[in-house]
Amino acid sequence: MAAVSMVDAFRRDRVGSLSLCVVAFFVLLAVTAPLIALLYGKNPTEHYGQNEPGLLSPEGLPVLPNGGISAQYWFGIEPGLGRDVLTQLLYGIRTSLLIAFASVAVVAVVGVVVGVTAGYLGGLADRTFTFVCNVLLAFPTLLLLLTLGPVIQTRFVGPDENEPAWMQFTVLVLVFSAFGWVPLAMVLRTLVRSLREREFVEAARALGASRRHIVFRELLPNVWAPVLVHITLAVPAIVTTEAALSFLGVGISEPIPDWGRMISRGSEVFYDDPTYMVFPGVSLLLFVLAFNLLGDAVRDALDPHTAR
Amino acid sequence: MIRYLLKRVAQAVAVLLAIAATAFGLFYAAPSDPAQIACGPKCDSAQLAAVRTSMGLDQPVVSQFTDYVGGIVTGRTIADVDGTPIPCPAPCLGYSYTLHQPVLAAIEDRLPVTVSLAVGALAVILVLGVGSGLVAALRRGTATDRLLSGFNLLGASVQIYFLGYMLLLLLVYSTGLFDPPSYASFTAQPAQWALGLVLPWLVLGFVNAAVFARLTRSQMLETMHHGYVRTARAKGLGTVRVHLKYTARGAAGPLVQLLGLEVGALLGGAFITETVFGLGGVGKLAVDAVNGNDLPTVVGTVLLAAFFVVVFVALADLVVAWLDPRVRLA
Numbered sequence: 209m210a211a212v213s214m215v216d217a218f219r220r221d222r223v224g225s226l227s228l229c230v231v232a233f234f235v236l237l238a239v240t241a242p243l244i245a246l247l248y249g250k251n252p253t254e255h256y257g258q259n260e261p262g263l264l265s266p267e268g269l270p271v272l273p274n275g276g277i278s279a280q281y282w283f284g285i286e287p288g289l290g291r292d293v294l295t296q297l298l299y300g301i302r303t304s305l306l307i308a309f310a311s312v313a314v315v316a317v318v319g320v321v322v323g324v325t326a327g328y329l330g331g332l333a334d335r336t337f338t339f340v341c342n343v344l345l346a347f348p349t350l351l352l353l354l355t356l357g358p359v360i361q362t363r364f365v366g367p368d369e370n371e372p373a374w375m376q377f378t379v380l381v382l383v384f385s386a387f388g389w390v391p392l393a394m395v396l397r398t399l400v401r402s403l404r405e406r407e408f409v410e411a412a413r414a415l416g417a418s419r420r421h422i423v424f425r426e427l428l429p430n431v432w433a434p435v436l437v438h439i440t441l442a443v444p445a446i447v448t449t450e451a452a453l454s455f456l457g458v459g460i461s462e463p464i465p466d467w468g469r470m471i472s473r474g475s476e477v478f479y480d481d482p483t484y485m486v487f488p489g490v491s492l493l494l495f496v497l498a499f500n501l502l503g504d505a506v507r508d509a510l511d512p513h514t515a516r
Numbered sequence: 517m518i519r520y521l522l523k524r525v526a527q528a529v530a531v532l533l534a535i536a537a538t539a540f541g542l543f544y545a546a547p548s549d550p551a552q553i554a555c556g557p558k559c560d561s562a563q564l565a566a567v568r569t570s571m572g573l574d575q576p577v578v579s580q581f582t583d584y585v586g587g588i589v590t591g592r593t594i595a596d597v598d599g600t601p602i603p604c605p606a607p608c609l610g611y612s613y614t615l616h617q618p619v620l621a622a623i624e625d626r627l628p629v630t631v632s633l634a635v636g637a638l639a640v641i642l643v644l645g646v647g648s649g650l651v652a653a654l655r656r657g658t659a660t661d662r663l664l665s666g667f668n669l670l671g672a673s674v675q676i677y678f679l680g681y682m683l684l685l686l687l688v689y690s691t692g693l694f695d696p697p698s699y700a701s702f703t704a705q706p707a708q709w710a711l712g713l714v715l716p717w718l719v720l721g722f723v724n725a726a727v728f729a730r731l732t733r734s735q736m737l738e739t740m741h742h743g744y745v746r747t748a749r750a751k752g753l754g755t756v757r758v759h760l761k762y763t764a765r766g767a768a769g770p771l772v773q774l775l776g777l778e779v780g781a782l783l784g785g786a787f788i789t790e791t792v793f794g795l796g797g798v799g800k801l802a803v804d805a806v807n808g809n810d811l812p813t814v815v816g817t818v819l820l821a822a823f824f825v826v827v828f829v830a831l832a833d834l835v836v837a838w839l840d841p842r843v844r845l846a
Contacts, residue, residue, distance in 0.1 A: 339530070339531070339534070342527070342531045343531050343534045343535055343538065345777075345825075346531055346532075346535055346780075346822045346825045346826045346829070347535060347538075347539075347818070347821075347822055348781070348784050348785070348802075348817075348818055348821035348822060348825070350787055350788075351784075351785070351787065351802050351806070351814075351817065351818055351821060352539075352818065354787075354802075354803065354806045355542075355543065355806050355814050355818075356542070444673070448675055451675065451677075452675070452677065452788055455677045455788065455791075456787065456788070456791060456803055456806075456807075457803075457807050458806065458807075471675075471677055471678060472677075474681075475677070475681055475792075478681055478684075478685065479685070479689060482681075482685055485678070485681060486682075489675070489678035489681075489682070490678075492675060492678065493673055493674055493675070493678065496673040496674075496675075497669065497670070497673040500669060500672055500673050501669070
């Protein structure tokens with residue numbers, strides 16, 4: 209399908225365009241977070257509630273109703289540490305998006321390489337591939353993700369050292385990639401197996417094209433549509449899994465702002481200060497909803513057969 | 517059919533063995549010292565050596581693994597940190613030095629909670645997911661269809677750790693419409709059992725139903741256009757009857773496979789749901805084991821979860837082969 213008609217189809221999809229705007233808005237917020245924080249005059253790490261008297265009660269709860277929302281602290285302040293919620297949320301988008309985009313990049317490369325190779329070669333390579341996929345699919349992914357983080361951490365970090373931030377990110381990206389490539393590769397393998405028998409591939413082969421030419425010039429241009437759909441839908445999946453890991457106590461650690469950890473902290477003080485959980489919870493819901501809608505819209509734009 | 521069955525069982529066993537080897541390798545052969553972790557921080561060097569011998573860590577990794585797999589098949593005896601021998605009958609999944617009991621016993625204690633949770637959630641998934649998918653397909657393009665799509669999209673996007681707490685606040689603590697979630701034995705107090713679990717069932721079911729609704733709808737719409745459905749309608753059968761009798765059977769394959777995966781995953785433990793609602797099931801056991809570095813329990817729960825997934829996916833494949841002769845003859 210020509211790229212132009214695809215863009216056209218996408219434009220006609222009102223829900224799709226709206227979701228793209230929301231996604232773009234989130235990305236914009238993430239990119240400009242320091243600027244917004246500067247204009248707003250707060251940062252995500254300072255303990256305002258502890259430094260300024262009158263913001264937090266002796267029990268560590270915001271004094272003002274609704275989580276301490278005021279003209280100065282638009283989304284309220286964190287119970288206990290007294291940090292600003294709005295800037296934490298803004299910088300939290302950065303954490304989520306950085307991990308998700310990096311993982312998705314690795315997943316796309318590995319998924320395409322493995323899936324296309326297995327589909328094209330067939331035979332033993334294909335059987336090995338299917339077996340490995342069956343094994344990886346049967347693993348309880350969330351549990352394994354929960355466990356792998358600490359295992360890798362103890363491998364590289366001494367018991368008394370703090371884990372550097374870049375390593376936390378790398379570990380998360382690695383474990384998400386280790387499982388994320390499987391569904392993409394399986395889809396591509398099936399697709400390539402059917403493409404391989406089509407006339408244009410046969411024609412290329414008859415003309416004496418090398419295997420390299422067939423894979424890169426004939427097959428790859430035909431698989432980008434499912435790759436695009438897959439990675440659009442993979443972003444919210446990774447963001448929510450990362451938040452789930454943080455919620456369960458493994459994930460990005462303080463002081464890097466993180467939505468999952470905010471929700472986890474919110475769950476501890478939930479009955480006294482529910483507002484603190486509502487902000488990251490609703491943000492996550494909007495974010496995931498927009499990405500899911502965008503993924504659907506991309507799928508519909510690329511595939512005219514989708515039953516609507 | 518027999519040949520297909522044997523082939524599928526052999527495949528399942530091979531996958532399980534590979535998973536056991538991977539899980540074992542990752543957690544035991546990983547460079548962190550499992551003995552130190554199992555023994556705890558206040559462990560002197562004599563105790564550490566005892567634990568190391570008890571866990572078989574002085575043996576080469578391969579023989580540790582064969583011992584472990586042998587224990588699953590025939591059972592074995594494991595020494596506790598202080599040297600007390602603990603019998604661990606087959607299928608032995610190791611011994612938890614943190615809980616001071618065989619891993620399987622710890623799992624057995626908590627499995628009823630997880631099974632109860634899975635059964636109810638599955639019912640919600642079938643009614644809400646498959647049911648709304650069927651309705652949406654039969655009423656394609658109408659307001660009902662769009663409403664159901666929106667509802668399911670919300671389910672696909674909302675997170676249990678947010679929805680769960682919100683419902684707890686609104687329905688339990690502010691208004692008292694529901695009892696606080698708890699687990700009561702089904703055989704002893706069936707009414708209490710249902711009342712205590714209804715909120716977790718709804719949340720877990722709602723969040724997982726979306727993917728079923730979507731698949732049901734698209735499968736039904738695809739199958740509706742097949743020749744045999746048209747023939748049945750041309751012969752004068754009513755719309756609903758044709759779709760429920762012929763289209764649904766043709767559309768069921770992928771749904772059954774997804775259902776197998778879901779049942780397996782649910783039985784392996786609902787980590788987040790159990791944590792949010794404070795239910796002590798296998799999922800909570802696994803999360804606590806991870807946070808407490810209780811490696812034998814982690815490996816045990818990973819294996820159990822994988823076992824359920826492999827078994828139910830294989831069962832689903834057999835059901836699909838029974839539904840569709842093309843599969844078993846391929």
